[in-house]
Amino acid sequence: MDLRGKRAYADTAFRWLVIGAASLVLLILAYIAVSMTGRALPVLQHMGVLEFIKSKRWSPADQLFGALPFIWGTLFTAAIAVAIAVPISLGVALFVTQIAPRRWRMPIVYVMDLLAVVPSVVFGLWGVMVLSQHFHLGRSFMTAGIILAIMITPIITSLAREVIETTPQNEKEAALALGATKWEMIKGAVWPHSKGGLVGAVMLGLGRAMGETIAVALVIGSSLGQITLHALSPGNSMPAVIANEWGEADDLHKSALIALAVLLFVITIAVNLVANAIVQRSIARSRGK
Amino acid sequence: MRHPGDPVLALSLRPRRTWRTVKSWLMSVAMAGAFVLISLPLLAILWALFSKGASVAFSHFPAFFTKEIPVVSRRPGPGMGPAILGTLLVTGGATLIAVPLGILGAVYLHEYGGKSRFARLVRFMAMVMTGVPSIVMGLFVYVVWTMKYGYSAFGGALGLACLMLPVVIGSTETMLRLVPNQMREASLALGATKARTILTVVLPAAAPGIISGALLAVARAAGETAPLLFALGAATSYNPHFFDQANTALSVQIFGNAMSSFTAAQDRAWGAALTLVLLTFLVTLVARIFTARFKR
Amino acid sequence: MTWLAILSVALISSCKKNQPATGGGSGSASAPMVTSGGGAVTINGSGSTFQKAFQESAIEAFTKANPNIKINYGGGGSGKGRQDLADMVVDFAGADAPYKDADLAKNKGGEILYFPILLGAITLSYNLDGVDKLQLSPETAAKIFQRDIKKWNDPAIAADNPGVKLPATDIVVAHRADGSGTTENFTAWLDQAGGGNWKLKSGATVEWPADTQAGQGNSGVAQIITSTKGAIGYVDQSDAKASGLHYATVKNAAGKYIEPTADSVSAAGAGIDVKDNLLFSAINAKGDTSYPITYQTWVIVYAKQTDKDKGAAVKNYIKYLITDGQKLLPELDFAPLPKPLQDKAVAQLDKIQV
Numbered sequence: 026m027d028l029r030g031k032r033a034y035a036d037t038a039f040r041w042l043v044i045g046a047a048s049l050v051l052l053i054l055a056y057i058a059v060s061m062t063g064r065a066l067p068v069l070q071h072m073g074v075l076e077f078i079k080s081k082r083w084s085p086a087d088q089l090f091g092a093l094p095f096i097w098g099t100l101f102t103a104a105i106a107v108a109i110a111v112p113i114s115l116g117v118a119l120f121v122t123q124i125a126p127r128r129w130r131m132p133i134v135y136v137m138d139l140l141a142v143v144p145s146v147v148f149g150l151w152g153v154m155v156l157s158q159h160f161h162l163g164r165s166f167m168t169a170g171i172i173l174a175i176m177i178t179p180i181i182t183s184l185a186r187e188v189i190e191t192t193p194q195n196e197k198e199a200a201l202a203l204g205a206t207k208w209e210m211i212k213g214a215v216w217p218h219s220k221g222g223l224v225g226a227v228m229l230g231l232g233r234a235m236g237e238t239i240a241v242a243l244v245i246g247s248s249l250g251q252i253t254l255h256a257l258s259p260g261n262s263m264p265a266v267i268a269n270e271w272g273e274a275d276d277l278h279k280s281a282l283i284a285l286a287v288l289l290f291v292i293t294i295a296v297n298l299v300a301n302a303i304v305q306r307s308i309a310r311s312r313g314k
Numbered sequence: 315m316r317h318p319g320d321p322v323l324a325l326s327l328r329p330r331r332t333w334r335t336v337k338s339w340l341m342s343v344a345m346a347g348a349f350v351l352i353s354l355p356l357l358a359i360l361w362a363l364f365s366k367g368a369s370v371a372f373s374h375f376p377a378f379f380t381k382e383i384p385v386v387s388r389r390p391g392p393g394m395g396p397a398i399l400g401t402l403l404v405t406g407g408a409t410l411i412a413v414p415l416g417i418l419g420a421v422y423l424h425e426y427g428g429k430s431r432f433a434r435l436v437r438f439m440a441m442v443m444t445g446v447p448s449i450v451m452g453l454f455v456y457v458v459w460t461m462k463y464g465y466s467a468f469g470g471a472l473g474l475a476c477l478m479l480p481v482v483i484g485s486t487e488t489m490l491r492l493v494p495n496q497m498r499e500a501s502l503a504l505g506a507t508k509a510r511t512i513l514t515v516v517l518p519a520a521a522p523g524i525i526s527g528a529l530l531a532v533a534r535a536a537g538e539t540a541p542l543l544f545a546l547g548a549a550t551s552y553n554p555h556f557f558d559q560a561n562t563a564l565s566v567q568i569f570g571n572a573m574s575s576f577t578a579a580q581d582r583a584w585g586a587a588l589t590l591v592l593l594t595f596l597v598t599l600v601a602r603i604f605t606a607r608f609k610r
Numbered sequence: 611m612t613w614l615a616i617l618s619v620a621l622i623s624s625c626k627k628n629q630p631a632t633g634g635g636s637g638s639a640s641a642p643m644v645t646s647g648g649g650a651v652t653i654n655g656s657g658s659t660f661q662k663a664f665q666e667s668a669i670e671a672f673t674k675a676n677p678n679i680k681i682n683y684g685g686g687g688s689g690k691g692r693q694d695l696a697d698m699v700v701d702f703a704g705a706d707a708p709y710k711d712a713d714l715a716k717n718k719g720g721e722i723l724y725f726p727i728l729l730g731a732i733t734l735s736y737n738l739d740g741v742d743k744l745q746l747s748p749e750t751a752a753k754i755f756q757r758d759i760k761k762w763n764d765p766a767i768a769a770d771n772p773g774v775k776l777p778a779t780d781i782v783v784a785h786r787a788d789g790s791g792t793t794e795n796f797t798a799w800l801d802q803a804g805g806g807n808w809k810l811k812s813g814a815t816v817e818w819p820a821d822t823q824a825g826q827g828n829s830g831v832a833q834i835i836t837s838t839k840g841a842i843g844y845v846d847q848s849d850a851k852a853s854g855l856h857y858a859t860v861k862n863a864a865g866k867y868i869e870p871t872a873d874s875v876s877a878a879g880a881g882i883d884v885k886d887n888l889l890f891s892a893i894n895a896k897g898d899t900s901y902p903i904t905y906q907t908w909v910i911v912y913a914k915q916t917d918k919d920k921g922a923a924v925k926n927y928i929k930y931l932i933t934d935g936q937k938l939l940p941e942l943d944f945a946p947l948p949k950p951l952q953d954k955a956v957a958q959l960d961k962i963q964v
Contacts, residue, residue, distance in 0.1 A: 032507050039509035043426060046418035047436050050479060054439040057446070057454050057476065086811045116348025124342045133349065134602065140356045141530055142594035143363075144537030146569045147587045151359050158837055164823065175355050180530055182352075184485055187523035191492040206338035225488040229481060232444030238540055239448075239569065247787030247824035249817060259823065264447030268540060269826075271449065272687030273789030273814030275710065286450040293445040294438075385670040388663065388852075461697045465654060547654050547700070548684030560654050560682050570685065573827040575852035 058290060065284035068277055077284060083249055083266075085274065090281040092288055097252045098166065098262040099289070102241065103234040105170025105256065106177060110234075111227055113174075114181035122189045123211060134186070141179035148172050149243030157244060164246035167256040172240050177230035184229065188222030189215055217311060224304045228297060235289060235296075238264040263289050360591075367588030370581045378585055383550040383562070387571065390578035394586045396552045400467065400563040401590065403556055404546070405536045407471030408478055412535075413528050415475075416482025417517075423483070424490040425512055437487075443480040451476050452544035465547030465560035473541030478531035485527025489520040525605045529598045536594045539565045564590040649678050651919045653927070656684035657691015657704035658791055659827070661907045663848060663942050664728055665704065668935045672927055679923045688791040688907075689814065695722070695910055701924050703910045706791030707814075708889050719912035723962065724888045725955050727931050729879045729945040731870035732796050732903040733850045733857035736842040737835050738762060740777065745770045747861040748894075748902070752804035754842060755783055757819040762840060770861070784834040784843030787824035789814040795893060795905035796844045803863065803894045803902060829853070844903075848943040862902040863894050874901035875945035884951055888958060904945075913961050921964035929959055 069077055072090055080091025121133045152172040153164070162168045192215045200210040246259020247269055253260075263285045271282055371378045374392070381393030419436065427433025455473035463469070493516050501511040517524070547560030564586045571583035655665070665683040673679055683704070686694075691703035696717045708724060709717070734746055741762075746754075750766045753759045759766055763776040786793045797812040810816050818824070823838070825831040828849035835841040836853055847870050850857055859867040868874045881896035892904040909928055915921025932955045936946040947955065 032510070036507040036509045039512070040426060043418045043422035046415050047422035047427065047433070050415060050419040050483065051432075051436045051439055053476060053479070054443050056458075057451075058439065058442065060454065060457065061450065082817075084817045085815050086813045086817070113348045113352050116345040117352060120342075120345035120349050124345055131602070135599070136353060136356065138529070138533075138598045138602070139360070139591070139595055140352070142533045142536070142591055142598060143359055144539075144565050144568060144587065144590055146537070146539055146565065146572065147359065147363070147591075150572055151362055153833075154362070155358060175352070178352050183526045183530055184488065184523070187489060187526050188492060191489075191523075193494075206334050208338035208341040209334065211341075222488050222492055225484060228441075229444055229484050232480075233534075236445040236447045242787065243826060243830075248820050248822065250820055259820075264449060267447060268449045269788040270815050271453070271689075271789075273689035273791070273794075275713070278815075283450070283453070286447060289445055289447065290442050293442050297441050385673075386663075386666045388666075460699055464699060543686060547656070548682045550682070551680065559652060560684070573829050575829040575832055575849040 061283055061290075062287050064280055065287045066280070068280040068284050071277060072281075077281075078288070081250055081252065085270070085278045085281075088277060090278075090284075092263075092285055094250050094252050095261055095263045095266055095285060096288065096292070098245065098260040099235050099264070099292070101166050101254075101256075101260070102169040102173055102245065102262055103231060105167065106173035106234040107227065107231055109171065109174035110178045110181060110230060114178045114185055114226075114230070115223070117178070117182045118185035118189055119211060119215070122186055123207065123215065134183075137179045137182050140175070141183065145176065145237060145240040146243075148176055149240035152240065152244040163257065164244050164259050165257045166245065166260045169241045169245040169260075169262070170256070172244055173234045173237060176237065176240060177233050180233060181226045181230040184226035185219075185223050188219045188226060191222075192218045220307065221304055224300055228300055231296065232293060235293065236264055238268045241265045242268050363584065363588045363591060366581070367584035367586075370585030371588050379589065382552065383567065383582075385550050387574055387579040387582075388576035390581065392582075394564065394567060394582065394589060396549055397562050397564045397567045397586060398589065398593070399552055399554060400470075400546065400549070400561045401536060401565070401593070403467040403554075403561065404470040404474060404542065404563050405532065407468060407556065408474035408535050409528075409532050411471060411475035412478035412482055412531065416479050416528075416531075417486050417524060419479075420483045420486035420490060421512060421517075424487050425508070425516070440480045440483040443476075444484060446477070446480075448477060448538050448540040452541040455541055456544040460545050465545065466558055467546065467553070467556045467561045469545030470542045470561070470563065471556075473545050474535040474538060477538060477541065478535050481531040481534070482528055485530070486520070486524045489523030489527070490516065492523070493519045522605050525601055529601055533594055533598065536590060537565055539569045542566050543569075564593075650680065651678065651923045652680040652682065653701040653920050653923050654682045654684070654699075655691070655702040655704060655909075656686050656694045656700050657910075658688045658706050658907050659685045660688075660706055660730060660791060660846060660905075661704045661727060661909075664931075664935075664939060664944060667938045667942060668927075668931055671935070671938065672930050676923075676926070679927070681923075681927060687789065688794075689789060692910070695719075695912075698912075701911070701920055702928070704907060705910055706905060706907045707794055708908070709910075717912075719914065719916070721913040722910050723913050723958060724908040724910055725928050725932060725958065726888055726890070726906055726908050726947055726951060728936075728939055728947065729875050729892055729904055729906055730943070731847040731875050731901050732792060732799075732844050732905060733847050733855070733870055734842065734860060734903070735832065735835050735845045735850045735853075735855035735857045737839055737856070738777070738779065739839065741774065742856065743774070744856070744858040745861070745867045746858045748800060748803035749805040749807050751860075752800045752807035754781060755785070755800065755818075756808065756810060757783065757821060758807070779840035782834075782838045782841040783818075783822040784831045784838070784841050785816070785818050785822055785824055786831060787826050791907070792828065792844065792846055792905075796903065798891070799893045799903050851943060860902050862898075862900050863896055864898045864900070866898055868899060868901045870901045870903070872940055872943075872945050874899055875904050876948065877901070878904035879945060879948040879951065882948075882951075884954065888951070888954060890951075911962065913963060915962060915964050918964055921962065925959060925962045925964060928962075929956070932956060932959075 081093050082089050082091045156162050156168045196214040200214045241262050242265035248259040251260045267282045377392040380395045451473050459469040501515045549560045549562045553559050553561045567586045568583050571579040662685050669681045688705040691705050694700040695703035698718045747770050763778045794814045800808040801812045823834050825834045828846045831843045832845050832853035835843050859869045862868050877897050878892050878895035878900035881900050882890045882892050884890045892906045894902050939946045
């Protein structure tokens with residue numbers, strides 16, 4: 026017996042609406058991924074997939090394309106960015122939700138918003154003016170990493186803040202009632218509840234760090250072949266080289282640049298899988314206890 | 315001094331100074347320090363924006379915001395009016411496309427799709443796309459729209475929407491996941507349909523986080539250059555037609571003028587940068603005040 | 611559902627729309643639309659940033675005389691311009707180098723016409739305390755930019771500059787991070803005139819040695835030079851002057867050291883070999899007074915114009931660029947076309963069928 030009557034139609038209609046939305050999303054995103062992969066094929070056939078990935082030489086004039094230095098640059102700068110941004114973002118998020126007086130909450134949120142609305146090109150210009158020249162960091166992996174860290178902090182902070190705020194009040198109070206210090210309450214009540222969401226926040230920040238084009242292009246130095254842990258040397262990244270070389274590239278060169286973008290998809294997948302695996306394992310471990 | 319009638323307590327109620335309490339205090343200081351640390355570059359950037367851009371943007375107010383862009387870029391003088399309109403058109407359009415689509419998509423993923431193959435595929439695609447460089451999105455828009463229909467603000471909005479979509483989906487789904495199931499179950503137990511539950515219970519509960527995520531996406535879209543370079547073409551005069559004709563935007567103007575060797579152009583770049591920051595901040599401010607309605 | 615209402619309003623208000631262009635090839639993309647407003651025409655161009663300053667001044671003057679025509683020039687680089695024109699997304703392209711033969715088949719609109727519009731100089735700008743005048747030969751320049759020579763007091767540089775006291779500073783090489791027609795023409799000069807020293811070939815992107823610095827655009831390279839002692843790089847003349855850079859006098863094919871000036875650039879123009887389709891290279895031109903690193907840029911259009919109004923506007927605009935517009939060039943630090951070349955270009959205007 027269907028008790029819902031007329032409301033059933035609205036319910037079904039909404040269901041189809043969200044399925045339609047999800048389908049449209051899939052269509053758009055899959056179309057992008059598939060058309061990119063299609064355009065990447067010529068260079069992958071020319072160079073061979075493995076050779077394209079491991080070769081260090083990038084010379085359009087000789088029709089030789091090797092992605093390794095750009096993969097390195099992207100990962101290295103993203104690693105620097107995350108290493109700097111995650112402690113700071115989580116620190117700010119915890120500060121504003123747990124430590125700071127309630128009145129300070131909105132002003133701090135606005136400060137983070139201000140940082141989020143600065144356009145990427147301004148970060149790049151500021152990076153050149155201040156970090157490269159004034160602090161003598163030059164155009165390097167380090168400069169790019171620091172700029173990226175500043176850019177992704179508001180992203181991670183904003184979401185981390187929202188996630189942390191959903192921690193049930195009674196769990197926090199229970200911890201405090203048992204005699205926990207504020208820090209122990211955070212470790213015992215906030216962290217277990219939030220860690221899945223926090224990983225999601227960091228993943229969004231990481232995605233931005235790996236895909237940021239203009240700010241990185243301006244400060245990373247755009248040099249070729251640099252695979253080094255020496256953070257102060259100039260380097261390159263996949264989005265930066267795509268942006269720099271696209272305008273004047275011939276067909277095979279363009280295919281190579283798009284292949285770099287496809288590689289970036291693969292790396293994003295790999296990083297996300299690793300992160301999810303870590304989260305699943307820690308959830309399983311904490312349940313097992 | 316002890317007086318008759320004073321309560322006698324064997325233990326003081328103040329917490330004892332132990333390593334645990336000191337550690338807690340230190341961590342609090344560290345968190346405050348994190349905030350100070352991130353404020354420093356922000357202040358430096360704001361100072362750069364204001365010191366370089368304020369005089370250009372605010373002299374002979376509102377000339378900079380209304381006059382057309384000088385055709386000869388090395389000549390000093392206002393303004394950026396067409397770029398402001400362009401940014402509003404393009405970012406507004408992108409938001410109208412990406413935010414509803416992204417929220418509804420995330421609702422599907424979390425509330426209906428669960429672990430089904432289709433849902434896993436959509437989630438996977440959204441995850442993969444979070445790292446797409448903006449230039450790649452620009453190429454995509456060029457092939458799919460500009461080559462067929464020419465330059466237009468809509469093409470730019472499309473490109474920006476594609477950039478925004480994964481962020482909106484990711485953040486919305488994260489927030490939906492954190493809405494306790496008891497709320498859903500309670501609503502259903504009271505006789506509400508699933509759709510009604512989502513619309514009146516789940517979404518409002520997750521609203522602050524969803525709006526935060528959407529604002530991040532909008533802020534990014536407003537500041538992006540690459541997709542617009544491929545979709546808008548160039549313009550120095552006002553073009554209010556959304557589907558028609560080349561256009562320009564503040565982000566594009568900042569990029570182009572900052573690359574110039576002439577101080578007049580560079581000045582306008584900083585003025586445009588300041589304008590963009592103020593404009594986008596205004597939008598986030600309004601949205602946050604609107605969100606405050608949802609907070610209990 | 612207020613957003614739905616806003617969306618609908620926006621859509622409806624934008625419905626001043628799309629009259630598809632007349633004609634057009636079979637299945638090819640229709641060109642961008644004519645604006646509403648009776649008689650008003652908008653034409654779009656994109657491409658070379660080298661010629662952008664000239665385009666800006668010319669657009670201003672031309673549209674003042676023809677108020678019903680709107681012209682937008684988007685820059686973006688020669689490659690982008692060629693691609694945009696091939697896809698018929700723009701009505702004309704600016705490019706410092708022609709299409710490759712293999713790419714000509716991809717042009718959707720058929721035959722193209724090259725109209726040269728100006729000549730300009732690439733300077734060898736440098737930052738070296740105490741050295742106000744520097745002379746460089748292409749052989750030495752090739753070795754510098756290849757990092758075979760690493761210090762300013764190297765014997766090869768000293769040989770080019772007899773009697774000048776050169777410090778022992780390290781040389782910092784600045785080049786373009788982005789692909790560029792300037793790089794292409796500069797390396798073409800190193801290739802042709804460098805006496806076999808230049809090994810890195812000529813192209814819009816070059817495999818520069820790792821210990822060099824890169825900047826975006828001419829202004830990026832100029833910024834590296836101004837802020838780094840001992841730096842040297844190649845910068846378009848107008849950007850070099852705007853940034854207040856010192857630049858070298860360069861040895862030309864006739865063996866003389868020449869400073870880049872309007873006269874020496876024009877002289878280079880006089881010494882060129884022009885093909886029938888108006889393609890040529892002014893690099894390393896003949897003549898005693900020619901500046902060797904002079905290069906050229908064209909406006910490219912389709913011979914067959916698909917839209918009558920736009921075609922007429924394009925034709926008139928190009929005519930302006932190569933005739934009256936040439937007066938604007940000297941104050942922009944460019945040189946006008948030599949007369950024989952200008953005559954040929956004007957004659958080629960007739961080939962544009964509207």
